[in-house]
Every structure is written in structure tokens, then in C-alpha cells.
Amino acid sequence: SQQGEEDPQALSIQEGENATMNCSYKTSINNLQWYRQNSGRGLVHLILIRSNEREKHSGRLRVTLDTSKKSSSLLITASRAADTASYFCATVDGGGADGLTFGKGTHLIIQP
Amino acid sequence: DTEVTQTPKHLVMGMTNKKSLKCEQHMGHRAMYWYKQKAKKPPELMFVYSYEKLSINESVPSRFSPECPNSSLLNLHLHALQPEDSALYLCASSHQFMTSGRIEQYFGPGTRLTVT
Numbered sequence: 001s002q003q004g005e006e007d008p009q010a011l012s013i014q015e016g017e018n019a020t021m022n023c024s025y026k027t028s029i030n031n032l033q034w035y036r037q038n039s040g041r042g043l044v045h046l047i048l049i050r051s052n053e054r055e056k057h058s059g060r061l062r063v064t065l066d067t068s069k070k071s072s073s074l075l076i077t078a079s080r081a082a083d084t085a086s087y088f089c090a091t092v093d094g095g096g097a098d099g100l101t102f103g104k105g106t107h108l109i110i111q112p
Numbered sequence: 113d114t115e116v117t118q119t120p121k122h123l124v125m126g127m128t129n130k131k132s133l134k135c136e137q138h139m140g141h142r143a144m145y146w147y148k149q150k151a152k153k154p155p156e157l158m159f160v161y162s163y164e165k166l167s168i169n170e171s172v173p174s175r176f177s178p179e180c181p182n183s184s185l186l187n188l189h190l191h192a193l194q195p196e197d198s199a200l201y202l203c204a205s206s207h208q209f210m211t212s213g214r215i216e217q218y219f220g221p222g223t224r225l226t227v228t
Binding site: 043 | 116145155220221222
């Protein structure tokens with residue numbers, strides 16, 4: 001079942017600009033993760049933020065989490081052509097080996 | 113080695129065929145997953161194996177039959193599939209417990225399945 005809803009569904013920006021994607025979810029969560037998928041290939045884990053964290057950074061990535069609004073945002077700064085991909089938020093609502101519930105995804109295109 | 117491998121990369125099968133998808137990881141992960149992804153859609157969870165035992169089956173039709181022969185291997189046996197089962201099938205693995213602090217999932221490149 002899908003939980004997260006990404007916004008926007010598609011985003012096209014110029015290289016060097018910042019890209020912001022938003023995700024909303026419905027149930028309480030343990031943590032929220034962001035993944036990238038290049039053109040129909042496997043997903044790559046980008047960053048994880050736990051339910052008791054509000055913001056996290058990793059290189060050019062910044063993730064925020066607002067559990068009161070059940071929403072998260074992913075900011076990619078100084079975008080590069082190689083950042084062109086689909087980005088999905090995913091939630092885990094329990095401990096242990098629970099599967100991920102993915103949002104619908106944002107397709108990001110970086111124009112050179 | 114942080115790689116999850118999947119074979120075959122592409123598979124075309126008829127509705128009466130029996131085939132298997134294979135997944136392998138050597139990261140010592142004890143949780144393994146199958147996801148199905150249709151074009152322009154997010155992945156959807158099918159099965160979860162925890163310590164080689166099936167722990168989650170997301171109401172998947174019986175024409176999909178998972179198997180975990182050991183802690184490194186995960187198979188998905190396919191039989192009597194329908195054209196609407198055509199999709200990208202993704203395998204993933206992760207550490208088992210949250211307390212490990214490493215609960216991100218590592219995905220394979222997927223098997224693109226076409227049912228004719």
C-alpha cells in the first residue's frame with residue numbers, strides 16, 4: 001500500500017539550481033528514508049531521518065521531517081546533470097524487518 | 113561488498129511457463145525483500161524474509177512463490193503469470209534490527225519481466 005505522496009510529481013530545473021521535493025505520509029512512522037532511482041534501475045538509499053529528528057544533512061542533501069504535519073522535504077543544493085532521477089520517500093512503521101512503503105515519487109530533470 | 117545481484121536482467125515468458133528470479137547478497141543481511149514496480153509507479157512490497165523465514169506476504173497471488181534457501185539467496189518462482197504481471201521486480205536486503213542503526217535497504221538492479 002502506498003503511504004507517501006510526493007510533490008511535485010515532476011520537476012525540471014537548470015543545473016546549479018536547488019531542487020526541493022516534498023513528501024507527506026499518513027500513519028505514524030519510525031523513520032523516513034529517501035531513495036533515488038535512475039531510469040528503471042535499482043534504488044539507492046540517500047538519507048534516513050528518524051521520527052525524533054527534525055533535520056539532517058548529507059553532502060548536498062538536506063532532509064527535514066515534521067511529524068506533526070506528517071511531512072518531509074528533500075533539498076538538493078547546487079544540482080548537477082547526474083542528479084536527474086526519480087526520488088522516492090519511504091517509510092517504515094515498525095521495528096525489525098518491515099518492508100518500505102514508498103511515496104509516488106518525484107521525477108527530477110536537471111537541464112545542463 | 114555492498115552489492116545485491118539479480119538474475120536475469122530481462123525475462124520474457126509465456127503465460128504457461130515456469131521461471132525463477134534469483135537474488136544474492138553477501139553483506140550478512142538477514143532480511144531480504146521482493147518488490148514489484150510497474151512503469152512510472154513506486155515499488156510495492158511483495159514479500160519479506162527474516163532469518164530465512166517468510167515474515168510478510170502482502171496478499172500476493174499464489175502464482176508468485178518466494179523461497180529463501182539460505183541467508184544469502186532469495187528466489188521468486190513464477191508460474192502461470194498474466195500479462196499484467198509484467199513489471200520490474202526488485203530484490204533488496206537489510207540488517208534485521210533497528211538497534212543496528214543501519215536499516216536502510218540495499219537494492220539490486222532488478223529483473224525486467226515481460227509476460228506474453
